[in-house]
Amino acid sequence: MSRSIWKTFAALAISALLASPVAQAQSTAPITLLVGYSAGGSADLAARIIAPEIASRLGRTVVVENATGASGMIALQKLINGAADTNTIYYGGFDTVAVPMTNAKVSVDWETSTAPASRTTTTSMAVVVPSQSAHQDLAALIAAAKAAPETVSYGSPGIGSAQHLLGELISQRAGVKFLHAPYRGGAQVTNDLLAGVLDSAVLTLSTALPLAKEGKIRVLAISGPDRAAQLPDVPTLSELPGFDGLTFPLWQGVFAKAGSPDDFVAALDKAIAEALATPDVEKRYADAGFAASPLSSGAFKAFIKTQAETYKSIIDSAKIVVE
Template identity: 30%
Template sequence: MTFPVHSSDHDPTMQRRTSILAAALLCAAAFHGHAAPPETYPTKPVTVVVSYPAGGSVDAVARALNVSLGKQLGQPVLIENLGGGAGSIGAAKVVRARADGYTLLLGSVNEVVLAPLVNRAVSYKTDDLLPVARVGDSAFVLVGRPGIAARNIDELIEFARKNPGTLSYATSGIGTLQHVIMRDIQERSGTSMLHVPYKGGSSQVTDLLGGQIDLTLVAPATFPEAIESGRVRGFGTTGLQRDELLKHVPTLNESKYLKGIDLNSWLGIFVPRNTPPEVTLRLSAAVDAALADDKVAANLRRIGFMPAAASARTGFAEAVADTQGKMQGIVSRMPPEKGEATR
């Protein structure tokens, strides 16, 4: 008996069913496989590493920024304080982190630029951190203990020239920006002062007020009322323009001996070097939007930081490179200091 043979090649109904099944299988594969649309950054909380203890000025900037930054990113922004090594321990953690935008550094000149230059134990380089956005800038103000026998920076320098090694100054450690600024002041003015490195900023202020040390560099917001009233002598700020919080205090640049000095400190967001461009652009836009919040800007000014203008934020990488060149020049001229004991 012969049976008829039916071929799907000639059956329109069967062809349609086959096509529909193939399309369904392709859709399922696309849904479960690599053709699915990628997740949009960020999809989980973002951590900002602060390389100093809670309660300090850098920590205060992070806390003034994190809520607004979290709103812009659509995810919580957490703060992790990881102090030590003049900021290098926290920076090293970010360098080692995955380059995915979930571990950020709120970085300053100390740990980003100076630590790799002055500390042989530091394993990273400035270029290992990618600048994303400039957050703000702060000057230092050179202050003297109550009763110091100099009314202005010129008199202070003249006294130091006549009495080398007599005046003492405190910093937060060898190789910090405070230290570099004070060495630059001495080099420019032809003076020699005694360096007393401390482990932290609060003890410097306590000893200055108590008369144990003669000079230190502090943020303008540390005790503006005491400086304005003359209880603590404000000799000058470190930028080219007078500070908003201390408008009656001249810049060091206005003195006879320190023309051209311009050594303000910036703060900015950094990520590991190989972070994808789409992530850094997203972060940069979020920082821009956060700084445009009037409340955030007012809080930054209150703690002594001038929010970065839009033009400064777009040129942040160039500013970091410029600072690196400037610090390299100063550090190369700094002879080693002997007999220092950290307090």
């Protein structure tokens, strides 16, 4: 066989190798981790904890990029519009699933457009009142709402937010009508709650913890399946009469684009599971108000589907629409 023919075969073999999923998964190119919210926020913090852990285990640089806007959908759309390769991944959670359910202008389907790699964290939301409130527990707050429908307010960071959905779910279970006060962000909710403008609010646990520690708010209940170590005397919703089995965790995880190489998704899954098993990463997440809660790719997808059913039920019942 002539040398030129050998060269042709060699070139074709190299091209095939470079195009294969295995070669792509073993790439040394930097990975962009898209986050849909601004630097310094809880999603950004959680992403920046896991990014270097993925990098060290895959042997590739991981760069966090804040593609903000549209409740996280700008970042998700950027993932979907890109190539199904190993160079771009996305850090998402509740909004990834719920926003398209409430906003007809967002035509994104997580199930067909993404490849869930691994869940990273879960956290609770907290039902809170100002420290000077007369309501000592959730039962008292609900009793006030029953006595005067649509006058007892609860603040959330916006229509269709997880906090809004939890408020509606509590209203439905308790058979009461709270007055929902949507804001354009969590900081404004906190300010008005502390000022006494709001009767109550639904906050993320990470936001509520320092305020509770300072004695500025009273936490009535949390939405996760377990009590918070930092608030051992505060019950979960599922412990309270009328709320048996009710859990509504916030969650976050890493996604690749649908069609990305299977071995790359598997490598991400393995790297994240290993990282979350280390005491250092577990502590850093706990200090930020999160629980390290790994779920492998298949289990993560099944979990999201179950959550999606819950979100859809609340959204349809409460007729929640974002214009």
